[in-house]
Amino acid sequence: MAAHEAVPEPGEYPDPATADHVTYNPSLAELRELSASDEVTTEYGSPSYVSEHRSRSADATANAVDDEFGEADYDVFARGVEWVEDPDNDVVCVDRVVGRHPETSHVCRLFLPAEYGRIALSWAKLLEPARGRPPDFVTVQLPDATDDPRIRVHPDRGVTTVLGSDYTGEAKKSFLRLFMHRAKRRGGLGLHAGSKRVTLADGDDTRDVGQLFLGLSGTGKSTLTSHGLWLDEPEGVEMIQDDVCALLPSGTVAGSEGGGLYVKTIGLDAAEQPELHRAVTDESAVLENVAVDDDGTVRFDEPRYGRNARATVRRDRLESSADGIDLDRVDQVFFITRNPLMPPIARLSDEQAAIAFMLGESVETSAGDPSRVGEPIRVVGTNPFIVGSEGEEGNRFRDLIADLDIECYVINTGAVGTDDPIDVGVEETVAVLEGAARNRIEWERDDDLGLTVPSAVPGIEVDRFAVADRVDEFEAARDALRDDRREYLDRFDGLDDEIRDAMY
Numbered sequence: 001m002a003a004h005e006a007v008p009e010p011g012e013y014p015d016p017a018t019a020d021h022v023t024y025n026p027s028l029a030e031l032r033e034l035s036a037s038d039e040v041t042t043e044y045g046s047p048s049y050v051s052e053h054r055s056r057s058a059d060a061t062a063n064a065v066d067d068e069f070g071e072a073d074y075d076v077f078a079r080g081v082e083w084v085e086d087p088d089n090d091v092v093c094v095d096r097v098v099g100r101h102p103e104t105s106h107v108c109r110l111f112l113p114a115e116y117g118r119i120a121l122s123w124a125k126l127l128e129p130a131r132g133r134p135p136d137f138v139t140v141q142l143p144d145a146t147d148d149p150r151i152r153v154h155p156d157r158g159v160t161t162v163l164g165s166d167y168t169g170e171a172k173k174s175f176l177r178l179f180m181h182r183a184k185r186r187g188g189l190g191l192h193a194g195s196k197r198v199t200l201a202d203g204d205d206t207r208d209v210g211q212l213f214l215g216l217s218g219t220g221k222s223t224l225t226s227h228g229l230w231l232d233e234p235e236g237v238e239m240i241q242d243d244v245c246a247l248l249p250s251g252t253v254a255g256s257e258g259g260g261l262y263v264k265t266i267g268l269d270a271a272e273q274p275e276l277h278r279a280v281t282d283e284s285a286v287l288e289n290v291a292v293d294d295d296g297t298v299r300f301d302e303p304r305y306g307r308n309a310r311a312t313v314r315r316d317r318l319e320s321s322a323d324g325i326d327l328d329r330v331d332q333v334f335f336i337t338r339n340p341l342m343p344p345i346a347r348l349s350d351e352q353a354a355i356a357f358m359l360g361e362s363v364e365t366s367a368g369d370p371s372r373v374g375e376p377i378r379v380v381g382t383n384p385f386i387v388g389s390e391g392e393e394g395n396r397f398r399d400l401i402a403d404l405d406i407e408c409y410v411i412n413t414g415a416v417g418t419d420d421p422i423d424v425g426v427e428e429t430v431a432v433l434e435g436a437a438r439n440r441i442e443w444e445r446d447d448d449l450g451l452t453v454p455s456a457v458p459g460i461e462v463d464r465f466a467v468a469d470r471v472d473e474f475e476a477a478r479d480a481l482r483d484d485r486r487e488y489l490d491r492f493d494g495l496d497d498e499i500r501d502a503m504y
Helices: 028-034 071-085 114-124 168-185 221-226 274-280 350-359 390-404 426-438 474-489
Strands: 022-024 047-049 061-063 091-098 106-113 137-142 150-154 159-163 189-191 193-202 205-214 236-241 245-247 253-255 260-264 286-288 310-314 332-337 345-348 361-363 376-378 407-412 442-446 451-456
Touching: 028 091, 028 114, 047 114, 071 106, 071 137, 071 150, 071 159, 091 114, 091 168, 106 114, 106 168, 114 168, 114 286, 137 168, 150 168, 159 168, 168 189, 168 245, 168 260, 168 310, 189 390, 193 221, 193 245, 193 426, 205 221, 205 426, 221 236, 221 260, 221 332, 236 253, 260 274, 274 310, 332 350, 332 361, 332 426, 345 350, 350 390, 350 407, 350 474, 407 426
Parallel strands: 022 091, 047 286, 061 150, 106 137, 137 159, 205 332, 332 407
Antiparallel strands: 091 106, 150 159, 189 245, 193 205, 193 236, 245 253, 260 310, 286 310, 345 407, 345 451, 361 376, 442 451
């Protein structure tokens, strides 16, 4: 028997409904009770936990499509199956559904030790009950199986085994990774993106603008997705999804998480983010690696357990959250960068948008590699969970936005310039987002940057953000950046030449 044939399909794992040693679909209260000894109860009545691993173990993760698997890799799956089958183990199994759209809805089944019920508690609040459907995806997470984490993914089988990590994000992303992969197999594209609907006055009526925001965790994606743009009724904003979506050939953006959001909490301020602060301080939230004193006092500004402190919050605790998780149509896509050689906003051609997708320029955050926080980083699609050819992902993105006539932009939420930098503040970012949604930005070609940039934006003095004026020896810096970008794109086999030739 070939090694891959030994990896079971999701339906071939032990049936949790008939195994006496498995606690199947316990209530949220029961899951919380399983980890009572690890809980510190906050001043809000919510549970708070501290994990040993505080970010994803990206370097320890491999999948059977992109990586050459040997006997040791398939043994990871075998260990997961053996552990679930062993009647001496105290196993918890929880089923949930990722997505609601008929083309992208999948049942997810998580097995883990009962003593780590806190992982299942947080994860279960992100998704919705499965209601008896058989599993499409299975993850076995065994935090104590090994000292050094090993995460193995078999995308075609739909199974993941996590050894040696107790981080909730490993469970969450194990299923979202497969959700995105299956969307691509259907002709769409999974995106590490937030989605929102902006409703604007249009004469005596209103019109909706669907927006997507692509950015790495911790770079402002959640903040921009949920920001209300300071609009007043009948205008307003609805947050659709916070983290992972799937752009389908029909133009629909299918959501993934119908129950909650897994948000960063470091620096959370009640004055600046009142709605999110209310959700995080609700008793329904689950806190992970947040600074909480023995008496329950919560200190969001203190990185006591690192800067990747998180909270799972319920969607129904967010007033701006829409009832649905699917966006009927997307009109605009925004790439979030913090590159000082980029203006606050630039409008992109289809090929330039594909370049922005491939470059995925951002800065490293605590959710990725805590040892490199703040360093420049490039991640295709700002999506560390791509399975398969990254060059083909860029081609697919270009084709979809062209076919669907989607406007694409890159926005800089950091600082413009290197020698006389100027910060792009919240006011400026809201102004460019509102201006784009209302189609009130005046554009011009900037030959120095090779981009279409604003000549006028309501509420902003755009001349203050001229890149060339804030970089000494601008041309040399620009040319060096272009050369570096070209060298980076050359590593991706299969990327269309039309995309490479549109370099900015």
